[in-house]
Amino acid sequence: MHLTDHSATDLLALLNSGQVKAVEVCQAYLARIERRDRAVKAFLQVNAAAALARAEQIDRRRREKQPLGPLAGLPVALKDVLCTEGELTTCGSRMLESFRPPYDATVVARLKAADAVLIGKTNMDEFAMGGSNENSAFFPTHNPWDLDRVPGGSSGGSAACVAARMAPLAVGSDTGGSIRCPAGLCGISGMKPTYGRVSRYGLVAFASSLDQIGPFGQTAEDCALLLEVLAGHDPKDSTSIDRPVPKYSQTIRQPLQGLRLGLVREHFGDGLDGDVESSVREAVRVYQSLGATVREVSLPHSNYAVATYYIIAPCEASSNLARYDGVHYGYRSGISPLPLGEGQGVRATRIWTVAANHPHPNPLPKGEETDRADNALVQMYRRSRAEGFGAEVKRRIMLGTYALSAGYYEAYYQKALKVRRLIRQDFDRAFEEVDLIVGPVTPTPAFKLGERIDDPLAMYLFDLYTVGANLTGIPGMSIPCGFSAAGLPIGLHLQAPPFEEERLLRGAYMFQQATDWHTKKPELEEEN
């Protein structure tokens, strides 16, 4: 068995028992990346030298019997939305192609303290907006199971790199399904924890009330291992919750006795792919064979979830992304290196001095001002944002700006907040009757690259099953539960009440003990 085929849990046991060295593990993954990432394109940046140096240091400390962190020697890939001190953090956007934060996100600091080996930054939809990774300003990531297909998004790079065994663990963020959707499409395990369980400090914001950081791994056990390090209260994030973090990796093996599963009536209607539905129903039968009872539950307002989400998320995004104006952060029209070749821009480094009103090298001709307020400064804002943001980001900024405008605020934003409360009530009621809600994670398996690029509405509807957990703050997880006729992975969506990550993981582990879907790996040509 190849070193990179091990689960993170097994790999950690090998490292801790001294059977393998951190450097060997690191080299094995770097070699894998070298061979496979040309096709998959999961990484925006691979920090080979730094990772190896870190692995060597961990091996030395192990030899010297110094205390080591809980992930000592395990490579971890980070979605490029997480701030890493002194290293590029692009958010998949040209806007931030040269942004090097002067600080580490809290989760990055926690991973460093846990002695994880941070191997690289992964590709994503620009500012985490998208479900296919095609919105990356640099290049799309490919699904390791079928290179013509999308890996899902927005944490597509993180999911694809774990699926392709280029990293045993990866960190992503989930605003409307951005961890669970790519985990499902790539055939791995991924979890969005409860809102407030993991600190958002240093996560470049998309929609602050929905964003949550979470783990990717081959197995539920791997997710438990990583979540244990990521989770916990952070005084730097006012929305992080101060409650103890259970030892997920220790309790995960306890099966859930008398498990009551709920199938959401509204999730088995139009638009659900036949292969997906039969895999999910088969998964439910597996649970029944393990002693679980199943009943149908209703989430009456789930039909409004996508609409609600696409009001609230863009509203928050329109404000969160206002800071990218060419003055303080990000690309400034007329100064940034243009145009970008594939991936090149990521290497460029520049930190802007804080100065406004720099004359533009190509000033707009007289008479091209949009209105009286369109002075040199406004033109600089306008052109920087026009050139720095991609189409989907612009679409959402405009949606949000519109919905928050005077005269529309009540009809859109406030109404969306009301529906959000109703959706929360639906889930609360459902969880009075069941312990976990199960269903499909996406309506179909991975679609082809470019297939939906011109149909934003179809893209948005792909989030149908996942946005509910973000709107309500509850934890959700995707685990592999089968394959389509075309050989594409299918994900099973598990959802639990707030702060019941432990229940979610134990439920997922039960399933993975009874099935072997999570052990399947894509065979890539380079290996043969």
Next chain:
Amino acid sequence: MSAPYTIIIGLEVHVQLLTESKMFCSCSTKFGAPPNTQTCPVCIGMPGSLPVMNRKAFELALKTAVALNCEIPRFTKWDRKNYYYPDLPKGYQISQFDLPMSHDGWLEIETKPLSPLPVGEGSGVRAANSRVTRPHPNSLPEGEGIVSSSTTKRIGIIRAHLEEDAGKSMHDEVAGKADSRIDLNRAGTPLLEIVSQPDLRSPAEAKTYLTELKLLLNYLGVSDCNMQEGSLRVDANINLHIDTPQGRIATPIVEVKNMNSFRAVERALAFEAERQYRQWQETGHKLGEVPKSTRGWDEGSQTTREQRAKEESSDYRYFPDPDLLPVTITTEEVERVRASLGELPAALRARLEQTYGIAAYDSDVLVNQGRLLVDYYFRVAKTCGDGKTASNWMQQDVLRWLNEHQVDIGQYPVAAETLGELLAKVRGGAFDTSRGRQVLAAMLESRLSLGDAIRQVGIEEVGESAVIELCRQLLQANPKIVAEVRDGKPKGIGALIGQAKKKNPNVNPARVREICLEMIQKGEV
């Protein structure tokens, strides 16, 4: 004298709260550091950073709001005010919109109505206090012989809410270079915005309100109110109500900015009232017929000038900040804050007048100097045993010295108890006021102790028998004066006292007078 219109003024005051650190991060708020050195990822809006509320700032704001008699809701939240400006790094300001941390309060001011206001005018006059008339010697209108009476008036406070400050843009247009530099040291500094009702009826009243507000903030210790450093900023909204044959009309509201002192506020508003009246006479524009305009006060020309609007129309797209939790305030918390306020200026003035028997004008002078000076006064009055004497000396001697040396009472070289002892001696007749002043001067100039200063001035106690002997000699030498006194004309005694002081500067003039009169009465001379 009376103007053909009523002036309607409301003030928006931004107060920088005296916290060590900023509103949502731990950066220092100290003024004057090199640009952009007091910054961190949070206050410069670095991608990924998150705000965390500064409890201390909230407590100071709460203290102020309670002192301004505001209602404190149990629940308040943070909102984002979205707009683009280079000194606003996040592209939004964290502020409070529809649920401010306090609302509907009032501040009481002393006011002299210039002309009687119609009842029910919406003015803040609620109660004419029965307190003693306060003649203010320095502010009597030129040529007006009568002393106008003052009353207290409550100025309504619409709301006081917390927000973060923006940075500072510095426009440098030297030699054709049009760079604007941005200093974000100030970005994120906690500000309390205090919005008054349009209850102020004259520029002088606006100044009185500001003075009283500043004094209150000083007493509360919540702000240093330094206008030069920007820790207190004032914007005014002003318009006129004019009586016409067709009824009362209101002129368009103008916002006046850029006033850097209370004097400037008073002048700008006086200018603006006249300008608006002239404008109305020329155009006839009424409220609602033209958009609200913003004018800046120009200190050089002593005029207001139309400012170019930053944005054509501002839609700030307020919405609740999802990065911050709402704040809940319990009734107990509010009561705890109320109990901790201490004695505020209005109560202190009343106590000075009632307990120490000093005039309203004098209590005003003392209280306006701040709590430390009043405490000093209390100790002087206690030691010397007379509030009035203490008040006179505080105003004529202590305050003059502080003004001359441009220092505050904390740096006054003579301890309150020492000054009190000196005044006790003056009252007890050990020496007179003018010699008392010489002693105080000696203490101030040469930093002498009271005893040494008395010796240096050359004061020695004169025995009773020596005084009697001196008086006898003087009476014998001045039979004419003695005869006058016997005829009921005691004026001449003054001349005797003068002669006594020449012979022995240490004699107590009052005692000389007593003994001389006694001797004449008893026929001892």
